[in-house]
Amino acid sequence: xxxxxxxxxxxxxxxxxxxxxxxxxxxxxxxxxxxxxxxxxxxxxxxxxxxxxxxxxxxxxxxxxxxxxxxxxxxxxxxxxxxxxxxxxxxxxxxxxxxxxxxxxxxxxxxxxxxxxxxxxxxxxxxxxxxxxxxxxxxxxxxxxxxxxxxxxxxxxxxxxxxxxxxxxxxxxxxxxxxxxxxxxxxxxxxxxxxxxxxxxxxxxxxxxxxxxxxxxxxxxxxxxxxxxxxxxxxxxxxxxxxxxxxxxxxxxxxxxxxxxxxxxxxxxxxxxxxxxxxxxxxxxxxxxxxxxxxxxxxxxxxxxxxxxxxxxxxxxxxxxxxxxx
Amino acid sequence: xxxxxxxxxxxxxxxxxxxxxxxxxxxxxxxxxxxxxxxxxxxxxxxxxxxxxxxxxxxxxxxxxxxxxxxxxxxxxxxxxxxxxxxxxxxxxxxxxxxxxxxxxxxxxxxxxxxxxxxxxxxxxxxxxxxxxxxxxxxxxxxxxxxxxxxxxxxxxxxxxxxxxxxxxxxxxxxxxxxxxxxxxxxxxxxxxxxxxxxxxxxxxxxxxxxxxxxxxxxxxxxxxxxxxxxxxxxxxxxxxxxxxxxxxxxxxxxxxxxxxxxxxxxxxxxxxxxxxxxxxxxxxxxxxxxxxxxxxxxxxxxxxxxxxxxxxxxxxxxxxx
Numbered sequence: 177x178x179x180x181x182x183x184x185x186x187x188x189x190x191x192x193x194x195x196x197x198x199x200x201x202x203x204x205x206x207x208x209x210x211x212x213x214x215x216x217x218x219x220x221x222x223x224x225x226x227x228x229x230x231x232x233x234x235x236x237x238x239x240x241x242x243x244x245x246x247x248x249x250x251x252x253x254x255x256x257x258x259x260x261x262x263x264x265x266x267x268x269x270x271x272x273x274x275x276x277x278x279x280x281x282x283x284x285x286x287x288x289x290x291x292x293x294x295x296x297x298x299x300x301x302x303x304x305x306x307x308x309x310x311x312x313x314x315x316x317x318x319x320x321x322x323x324x325x326x327x328x329x330x331x332x333x334x335x336x337x338x339x340x341x342x343x344x345x346x347x348x349x350x351x352x353x354x355x356x357x358x359x360x361x362x363x364x365x366x367x368x369x370x371x372x373x374x375x376x377x378x379x380x381x382x383x384x385x386x387x388x389x390x391x392x393x394x395x396x397x398x399x400x401x402x403x404x405x406x407x408x409x410x411x412x413x414x415x416x417x418x419x420x421x422x423x424x425x426x427x428x429x430x431x432x433x434x435x436x437x438x439x440x441x442x443x444x445x446x447x448x449x450x451x452x453x454x455x456x457x458x459x460x461x462x463x464x465x466x467x468x469x470x471x472x473x474x475x476x477x478x479x480x481x482x483x484x485x486x487x488x489x490x491x492x493x494x495x496x497x498x499x500x501x502x
Numbered sequence: 503x504x505x506x507x508x509x510x511x512x513x514x515x516x517x518x519x520x521x522x523x524x525x526x527x528x529x530x531x532x533x534x535x536x537x538x539x540x541x542x543x544x545x546x547x548x549x550x551x552x553x554x555x556x557x558x559x560x561x562x563x564x565x566x567x568x569x570x571x572x573x574x575x576x577x578x579x580x581x582x583x584x585x586x587x588x589x590x591x592x593x594x595x596x597x598x599x600x601x602x603x604x605x606x607x608x609x610x611x612x613x614x615x616x617x618x619x620x621x622x623x624x625x626x627x628x629x630x631x632x633x634x635x636x637x638x639x640x641x642x643x644x645x646x647x648x649x650x651x652x653x654x655x656x657x658x659x660x661x662x663x664x665x666x667x668x669x670x671x672x673x674x675x676x677x678x679x680x681x682x683x684x685x686x687x688x689x690x691x692x693x694x695x696x697x698x699x700x701x702x703x704x705x706x707x708x709x710x711x712x713x714x715x716x717x718x719x720x721x722x723x724x725x726x727x728x729x730x731x732x733x734x735x736x737x738x739x740x741x742x743x744x745x746x747x748x749x750x751x752x753x754x755x756x757x758x759x760x761x762x763x764x765x766x767x768x769x770x771x772x773x774x775x776x777x778x779x780x781x782x783x784x785x786x787x788x789x790x791x792x793x794x795x796x797x798x799x800x801x802x803x804x805x806x807x808x809x810x811x812x813x814x815x816x817x818x819x820x821x822x823x824x
Contacts, residue, residue, distance in 0.1 A: 343803070439784050462657045
């Protein structure tokens with residue numbers, strides 16, 4: 177003890193106290209495989225949040241998204257739904273400039289543009305998110321099955337994927353939507369069924385590399401079955417890729433919904449930003465210079481799409497270290 | 503290129519085309535089992551007239567026989583009759599094809615040149631003010647729906663300031679000929695072309711930039727610098743030619759979208775091309791026209807894809823084997 181510096185004596189004395197080793201033993205006993213995994217996940221999440229918070233564009237994107245999602249959820253509080261109805265708006269002035277009564281003016285039927293903007297955000301975001309979920313679900317299942325099982329399963333699925341990849345996306349969506357009829361769920365189905373192939377290819381490529389890793393061989397050698405290997409090794413490793421792909425697929429879904437609605441394939445009974453633009457165009461808002469009619473919906477689309485892109489790019493960069501150099 | 507590679511790619515393209523034909527026939531039969539019914543809706547036809555019409559449109563016999571008839575007619579260039587105009591679909595398409603090729607072709611070419619130049623300089627000086635500006639604006643134009651951009655330009659430049667005409671191919675009732683007609687048409691094409699080019703340019707800039715960044719990491723670029731070559735020389739002769747490869751495939755693919763690339767924008771500017779024809783066919787709905795357009799759009803993309811594969815095999819021998 178004599179050669180220990182004075183200021184460390186307390187620490188060393190604590191350590192050699194009789195009860196100390198028991199505490200350490202207790203701590204060791206607390207450590208189980210589960211707790212190690214959770215500690216690792218907590219660390220990874222904290223690391224992710226830290227990296228993310230350093231990317232100013234991504235944080236800005238996140239804030240914009242939170243604002244728009246809040247607006248979509250709180251639509252009934254922000255604006256009366258009757259503002260969307262031409263019958264209820266019959267006493268309102270038509271083509272009114274933005275004013276106190278109508279913060280974004282009125283359209284050719286006297287309906288409030290602000291109400292259309294608020295309620296339209298619901299359908300635009302809902303269709304964008306649901307269509308993306310469908311896209312990612314189909315793409316991930318096809319990609320994982322194709323990559324994992326290989327052989328003829330892979331050959332058949334990839335042939336189908338190739339077919340979908342070389343059929344022009346928008347015309348296919350238009351034709352399907354025209355045939356199926358105009359409803360929100362049809363639009364979601366059409367976007368999902370036409371845009372999954374790129375996700376399937378991406379996921380398949382990732383599964384192919386994971387399948388060859390040593391730890392998968394090890395698991396197999398220890399007697400792991402397909403279900404175990406897929407759920408415990410393949411899925412956790414493709415999940416980050418799928419997540420990043422999801423956030424980057426939402427903008428495409430939203431833009432497609434907008435275009436389909438503009439072409440007159442949207443749900444006639446629901447307000448959406450694309451439908452507002454369609455109605456503004458056909459009502460002659462451009463020639464009347466009624467900028468308040470077609471400007472807000474377009475700006476809303478641009479803001480949401482840009483926000484998702486910023487957010488998705490940051491996520492992709494964090495999750496895929498190869499991209500960090502960019 | 504190995505003959506096997508070429509034959510394989512061509513066979514793949516033919517297979518895809520066959521898939522499109524099958525899909526195109528059965529999809530439209532699901533919705534429209536008896537086209538004569540919708541064509542002559544509201545008219546009083548005798549059963550014998552209906553029967554002769556059904557024979558004329560090959561609606562008798564099994565679905566397989568009908569499909570055989572569809573293939574025969576399509577091979578002969580007969581795509582049916584438009585429900586709206588009562589004219590052959592093939593005539594409608596033939597009239598609309600050149601305005602679209604002209605408009606989207608020039609827009610794609612312009613976007614390619616500008617986008618590649620932006621990408622080269624952004625990638626060469628990464629994180630410079632130019633790079634940040636170019637990448638941010640690329641992402642911005644990528645997020646804007648092209649038809650909305652068209653509405654803004656139309657409202658601002660054509661209606662507010664009257665710099666450009668509001669739409670159409672030429673001034674209505676124009677008697678101009680020769681050069682003055684050409685100038686008039688170019689004047690009409692300017693706004694839709696700018697709209698489309700702005701929409702495409704971001705994609706080229708982003709792809710070219712990221713390809714430049716990949717190339718900059720290659721050893722042969724270090725070597726070129728080590729030899730003492732000038733900066734501009736390294737860029738022009740060593741970096742750019744190698745970085746152009748992904749852009750080649752992107753642009754060839756985009757030329758496959760030339761026919762179908764301007765559906766919404768054409769309708770904003772009343773440009774009498776395939777896009778506006780699609781727009782009107784949706785409004786109808788005019789299923790025979792939609793069916794014919796879809797076949798044409800798909801065929802264009804399939805051919806472009808084949809061209810990309812063959813071009814790639816030629817430019818990068820590693821792909822196709824020697």
